[in-house]
Amino acid sequence: MIQFLDFEFDELQSVLFKAGEIIPLNSTQSNLLALFISNPKKIFSKEDILTEVWQSKVVSEQVVFQNISQLRAILGDEAIKTFPKKGYQWQLELIVTEHSTEPNNTSISSETLNHTSSKTEQDPIEFNMSQNKVTEQKRPNKAFSNSSIIICLAVFLSLIGAYYLQANDMLLNKFVSTNTKNAVSKTNAQVVHGDLQFIPFTADSPRHFKPELNALQSRLDFAIENKAADTREFINSPFMQYQKLNASNALVFTGILKGNGDSATREQLPYLLELLVQGPERSWTSYLYGSSMADLAEQTEVLINELANSDYFVLKSESLLSAELTLMNENMSQSLHALPLLAYQLIEADKFDSASGYVELLLAESELKHPLYYAYGKWLKGQLYQGKRDAVSAQIFYEQAELLLSDAHIYDLQAEVNKSMAELAHSIAHTKEDYDAIHRYLYKAASLARLGKKPVAEIRAYTLLSIKASKFGMKKERMDYLIQAKTLLAEYQLDGSHYMLPMYHFALFAQTTQERIRFYHEVLEKPVTPENYWVFFASADQLSKLYLKENKPEEALEVIEKITEPARSALLHAQYYRALDDLENAITYAKRSFNIGRGQHINWLSLNSALMLLELKQSQGENHELAEYREFIANHATHWWLSWRKDRLAKVGIDAESQMAGL
Known part of the structure; x- marks a missing residue:
């Protein structure tokens, strides 16, 4: 930590604090502050600043002045002095402090900072000892002969060496070997x-x-x-x-x-x-x-x-991941790296009993030797309780995880925990006050993601803010946050795949059908990745329905053909033929979607197909085939899906409320 006035700057994380509170800086401001602090005696010209802070980006000199003005507004006008026709220089006294101690009141020069930041790699214990060691130089007493001096020095050095080796071995065995000892050969x-x-x-x-x-x-x-x-x-x-x-x-x-x-x-x-x-x-x-x-x-x-x-x-199929991760966890038994992902996969699959065992194992194994995975385990336990709809317990573990990550300055993961708390708050939200809590969590998540230098997470937080505002009927706020997300995409110069999610929600929020169609087409033109494929599919689904509603079946079919994955393609074809009253083809494709989805463990897809088949064939009366679809819904429907499809389920004789009560 570098202290000046009542500020502290964490040069490792590029984070500014004032009285213990984080002061938000964008990446340019934090880099500019770090540059001034790195050499406080130097007068940095505009060319120096452009080279160091903006590097190869082409910007005007006016941008330098604007960012320095912004820093002065935060730190005070006296922090940075302008030297006409020369440049800018840092003016405040800098003090090195430790993260866990009070300031040591030792003023530092630029040479000290440069030495600290560029220390060569060495054993950490040796480095600490060398930093704390005080060497007293005295003139040798003339009464001692040269041989006496040599003998004394030899004895002294041998004692010091023996002590150091013993202490070094003890400390390394206790702490350092935690990681290396656990690594398999x-x-x-x-x-x-x-x-x-x-x-x-x-x-x-x-x-x-x-x-x-x-x-x-x-x-x-x-x-x-x-x-x-x-x-x-x-x-x-x-x-x-x-x-x-x-x-x-x-x-x-x-x-x-x-x-x-x-x-x-x-x-x-x-x-x-x-x-x-x-x-x-x-x-x-x-x-x-x-x-x-x-x-x-x-x-x-x-x-x-x-x-x-x-x-x-x-692996092509997501359904096989849990089995593969289980095997990897057994093969990597000396480390913890597979456990978090394995537990997460099981939670996502609603396999809460199995997930709980792995989460508890992660917490027990990481508590003393891996603080980040320990915090991660608390976060996973919160997700586990949220999946089981125990909101009180989920909130407790989310708060514990956030506190641990905050103490360790892991801002990007702290941002993700705040997103989880926002989703939890939304799941039980009823009033405007509930939205205020959701807004607080997501805005904090966006700020933490920026501090953690994770722009994708920051943009996702603003997109979520837009979605939640829409759920509460706040039309202005939903557009404001979506525009902010799009602005950040341009600022960070991210590739087109990241535009897909904001553009999808621009389509959902569009006022006219033509606007909606235009935005959906923009989504379908973006690069597809495993992370955004669901957005690509949802856009094709919505756009094909819009074209069918507009009586444009050829355009709808052209959109559907963009989906090549068999189970999803079959579902869209079933919807297409149903809209055209071609029930025979609709049933054929719905069965294909149901069977492929069931074989690949894509339960939401098979559930939608099963419901469609019940709707298409209910006039035929009950039979063994329809009983199979009802049984599948009874065994695999989640609370969320039942709530979403409640009205349609009622029309085929399924009481969603009673089934949800039994979950």
């Missing part, structure tokens, strides 16, 4: 997905961690460095960047190096690495704590090889 098995590639790693504060990043990447000799992709673009759009790399079946990974913000572990494990891996079908994220760059590199190699020897990245 490196496998010599052949990598099944071809070459491993990595995109150059980055950091929350790249300037601060530059020596560490260089040291870490120099040890990733088990993979091929690929400089064809921009690191931040890969982090924001891993699937799209993977496609551009034409990586075949290779695994491509990158990492974000952070400081460990957890006060209990950061002294011995000062580093946290967020590792992102992308394969042909899906991505993977893990978090590694390390004592040094060598430690993190070793853990990374072990984990990447374990992932490469799994089928996780090549």
Whole structure:
């Protein structure tokens, strides 16, 4: 931490605090502040600032003045001084403080800051000792002979060395080996997905961690460095960047190096690495704590090889993921990396009993050795209770997770927990006061995502704000937040795949049919990824229905043909033929959708198909086939689906209320 006046600036996370409260800065402002603090005696010219802060982006000099004016408005006019025709210089005294202690009142110069931020990699205990050691230099007493001095020095150094080695071994055995000891030995098995590639790693504060990043990447000799992709673009759009790399079946990974913000572990494990891996079908994220760059590199190699020897990245069907993750968790029994994703998959599948066991295991195993996964376990437990519709318990665990992540300065995950709390609040919302709570959670999520340098999450938060405002009938607010999301997409220069969700909601909120059709077409022209495929399908579904309502069956069929996945395509064809009163074809396609969806465990799809078949065939009277559809609905319908389809279910003789009561 760097302290000035009543402000504190976390140079690792690029976060500004005032009296313990976060002061929101955009990325440009935080980078500009970090630049001034990095060399407070230097007068930075406009050219210096443009090069360091905006790098290769083309902006006018006026932008420099505007951002400095914004910083002065936050910090005070006296913080930055203008030197006409020369540039700008920092003016406030800077004090180094520790995260967990009071300021030590030690003023620092630019040389001290530069030394601290560019320290070479070394053992953390040795580094701490070297920082705290005070060497007293005295003239030798003339009464001592040279040989006496040498003997005394030898004895003294041997005692110090023995003490240091003993202390070092004790501390390392207690803390540092937590991660390395749990790593399984490196496998010599052949990598099944071809070459491993990595995109150059980055950091929350790249300037601060530059020596560490260089040291870490120099040890990733088990993979091929690929400089064809921009690191931040890969982090924001891993699937799209993977496609551009034409990586075949290779695994491509990158990492974000952070400081460990957890006060209990950061002294011995000062580093946290967020590792992102992308394969042909899906991505993977893990978090590694390390004592040094060598430690993190070793853990990374072990984990990447374990992932490469799994089928996780090549499975086509989502229904097989739980089984694959269970196997991976058994094979990776010495680490915790598969547990969070396995528990999440089971919660999503409403397999709450199995999920509960894995969540409890994650909490028990991570409490003392992995603070981030411990907080993640609390978040998962909140999701588990929310799935079981126990809102009180869910809120308790969400709040615990948020507090732990806040204390550890993991802002991006803290943002996701706030989104979960917003969804929980919405599930029980009834009044305007309930909306205020939802708004508070989502606005905080957007701010935290920005602090965590996760623009996609920030945009999603504003999109959710728009959706929730719409649910409460706030037409102006819903458009304001949607426009904000679209503005941020342009500001962050994200690729077209990220425009799909906001454009879909522009279509939903459009005032005329023609506007709605135009927006749906814009959605269907955007790049499709595994994450946004549901938006692509929903847009095709809604647009085909609009065309059928407008008596334009050819246009509707053209839209339907864009969906090539068999089960979903069959459902849209069933709806199409039903609208044309071609009941024979409608039933044929509905049966196909029901059977394929059931085989692939796409329950929502099979439920919709089963309901359509009951509607289409109810005039035939009850038979074995209709009983099968009713049984499927009774066994697989969720509370949400029953509530959504309640009116249609009543028309085919299914009491949704009583079935929901039995869940």
